Amino acid sequence: MKLGRCPICHSHIQLEALIQDDAGSELLGLLAGLGRPLARPLVQYLGLFRPEKSDLSNARALRLAQETIALADRDSLTAALNETVRALHEKRQQGVAKPLKNHNYLAQVLKCIAPDARPAMAQKQSQPTSWTKPQGREESSQESQRKWAADMRKFGLDPDQFRIDKNKKSRKK
Numbered sequence: 001m002k003l004g005r006c007p008i009c010h011s012h013i014q015l016e017a018l019i020q021d022d023a024g025s026e027l028l029g030l031l032a033g034l035g036r037p038l039a040r041p042l043v044q045y046l047g048l049f050r051p052e053k054s055d056l057s058n059a060r061a062l063r064l065a066q067e068t069i070a071l072a073d074r075d076s077l078t079a080a081l082n083e084t085v086r087a088l089h090e091k092r093q094q095g096v097a098k099p100l101k102n103h104n105y106l107a108q109v110l111k112c113i114a115p116d117a118r119p120a121m122a123q124k125q126s127q128p129t130s131w132t133k134p135q136g137r138e139e140s141s142q143e144s145q146r147k148w149a150a151d152m153r154k155f156g157l158d159p160d161q162f163r164i165d166k167n168k169k170s171r172k173k
Helices: 022-034 036-047 058-069 074-093 104-113 117-126 141-154 166-172
Strands: 002-005 012-014
Touching (some): 022 036, 022 058, 036 058, 036 074, 074 104
């Protein structure tokens, strides 16, 4: 069944060809269930993972889409995807950006955009030594720093790069 023509190469698009393999079929079903506000930026985001000299496989695109959807709620994810795609397309036009390898960039954008990230940051600034978790258990600053370092490593960043040595700071004065 012909769906129409590709807007880029003008060849016919066959529905049967799109759903021929299991991953392609599942990816198409996943995208169809998301609705346009989230599906469109997600498809553009998946395109950022495409290697320069080859295509992105349906299996990898499906895995990346599932991982992306699991990162945040729909509204935050839609805003973060739009911002990520816009920023990386600008960088690519300047010849700076390479294909993405993981979701670290999107995760950083989500931290800035997600509404629940702002109150957590404000709470952290108002109580620098400890804070109360929703369960009522107080968390020490050492435990908080340990969890922060683990999160930084999870996103592929070196936590020691961001630490401030208080002794060095006092020596500079």
